[in-house]
Each structure stands twice: as structure tokens, then as C-alpha cells.
Amino acid sequence: MTKQATATLMIDDARVRVTRFDFAPGAETGWHRHAMDYVITAITDCHMRLDLPDGSSTKVTVPAGTAYRRDEGVEHNVINAGDTPMSFVEVELK
Numbered sequence: 001m002t003k004q005a006t007a008t009l010m011i012d013d014a015r016v017r018v019t020r021f022d023f024a025p026g027a028e029t030g031w032h033r034h035a036m037d038y039v040i041t042a043i044t045d046c047h048m049r050l051d052l053p054d055g056s057s058t059k060v061t062v063p064a065g066t067a068y069r070r071d072e073g074v075e076h077n078v079i080n081a082g083d084t085p086m087s088f089v090e091v092e093l094k
Contacts, residue, residue, distance in 0.1 A: 003027035005078070010089070017092040023080035033075040036092040041067040043089065047082030062088070 005027045011018040017036070020043075021029065031051075046062040053075050062068065080086045 002030075005029050005080070015094055017094065019090050019092075020087065021078075021090060022085065022087045023078075024085055025080055025083050028077055028079040031075070031077045034070065034072050034092070036072050036094060037069065038072075038090055038092045039067055039069045041065075041089045041091070043087040044085065045082070046086040046088055047080065048086075049079040049081040051077040051079065 003024055003026050005021050005023040007029075008020045008022070009017070010020055040062070042062040042064050045064050046060075048060045048062065049057055050060060051057045059081055
């Protein structure tokens with residue numbers, strides 16, 4: 001059985017949706033498509049494997065305290081590829 005990441009909704013108002021994601025090693029978000037532009041800020045070092053719709057995957061490390069942004073439409077499954085828990089905060093722009 002696949003371990004699921006824990007998503008904790010922090011803010012959901014007219015302008016943004018802010019969600020914290022916590023992953024045990026091997027946990028994943030499940031397949032999803034982003035309906036809004038978004039920014040991720042890493043709380044811990046995040047060693048991610050991103051599975052993509054074309055069947056490929058890529059490994060990315062996002063150091064704690066850093067951020068990146070993506071446009072709406074991104075589709076993927078995010079997996080904790082590290083051997084320690086990882087956490088990040090996602091801010092979706094409405």
C-alpha cells in the first residue's frame with residue numbers, strides 16, 4: 001500500500017490557498033494537476049522524485065528555506081525519495 005503525504009490546509013480565502021505537506025520517507029501526493037499558479041517553500045531539505053505523465057521521472061532536491069514557483073497546469077506525483085521526513089508549504093495563487 002502506498003503511503004500518502006499529509007496535507008494540512010492553513011489558509012483558503014479569496015486570494016490564496018496555503019497548504020502544508022508532510023511526507024514520511026516514500027510517501028507521495030498521488031497524481032494531481034495544478035489548477036493555479038503556485039509557490040513551494042521547503043521547510044526541510046526535500047529530496048523529491050517527480051513522476052510525470054509521459055512516464056518519466058526526475059529527482060530534485062529543494063534545500064530547506066528555499067522556494068520555487070510553477071505555472072498552473074503542472075501534472076505530477078510527488079514522492080519523498082529521501083530517507084527522512086520532508087515538509088513544504090504550497091501557496092496557490094487564485
